[in-house]
Amino acid sequence: MSPASSPDKDRVLRSAEILEGWGLNVDFGEHAFCKWAYLAGTDGERLADLNAAFRDPDVRAIFTTRGGKGSYRIADQVDFAAARRDPKLVIGFSDITALHLSLLKNCNQIGIHGAFSFGPKEESVSPYTSESLRRALMTTEDIVIDARPEEPTSGLTTSGAAKGRLIGGNLDLVATSAGWALPDLRGAILLLEAVNLYRGQVDRQMTMLRKAGHLDGLAGVAIGQFTDFEFDRPYSVIDILREHLAELGVPVLGGLPLGHGDSPASVFIGAVAELDARAGTLAIGRNDT
Structure with missing residues (x-):
């Protein structure tokens, strides 16, 4: 289709x-x-x-x-x-x-x-x-995605662990869906990835999602590939994301190979996932799908 x-x-x-x-x-x-x-x-x-x-x-x-x-x-x-x-x-x-x-x-x-x-x-x-x-x-195998240190978003990883339904995907579309197609994110692990956006667009989208209350009650955040950004410039998209994510006070795991970058993985949206920032893993058990 x-x-x-x-x-x-x-x-x-x-x-x-x-x-x-x-x-x-x-x-x-x-x-x-x-x-x-x-x-x-x-x-x-x-x-x-x-x-x-x-x-x-x-x-x-x-x-x-x-x-x-x-x-x-x-x-x-x-x-x-x-x-x-x-x-x-x-x-x-x-x-x-x-x-x-x-x-x-x-x-x-x-x-x-x-x-x-x-x-x-x-x-x-x-x-x-x-x-x-x-x-x-x-297959019926569990899915375990390992974070990649070489992904720029790996710098967003904090500490701690979280369990909840994995909901999200492309940041632009998560923001577009808010208010009509976005499910309740309370208790969820929010997945975000993005491609070819201006820093200001990312800042606006994260600001809207946060200040409108859509991110209230999150269990954790899984950050995938942010592709076609200039990461070496002052106040990069990583700095912008870090500011917004710090306001949520939940475990964050970055560097996940999910999105538009090199060799992306596949993962279930809507299934129960476990995020372990220290181990650098995002896992989904088949019993939870």
């Missing part, structure tokens, strides 16, 4: 070959490769594809071809009754965060924050990214 922007067809077909190699049968939404301005078809076309998949008993998982822009335009119009009758995983990240949050809020449906990731010059998906998604989708 393409509920947001139009994808690169060749890359999608390469991803389909990987899924078929796992033994899956792959089909495409009618408008998966359509283009309408910066979207993959009109709102009605993209929504029709998505709801058709939710209503089809033969469909067991919905892979989104890319993020970009546009899923937030239709995230409140999903056939939630169909999603409740026949739960199936939605796989994607970035703009797809709006769908994850709306499905979690309206029908308690868990999704997978992750996808195949082709960089601008990459012809294949990293083995780590591919295996992480396969394990999340097709």
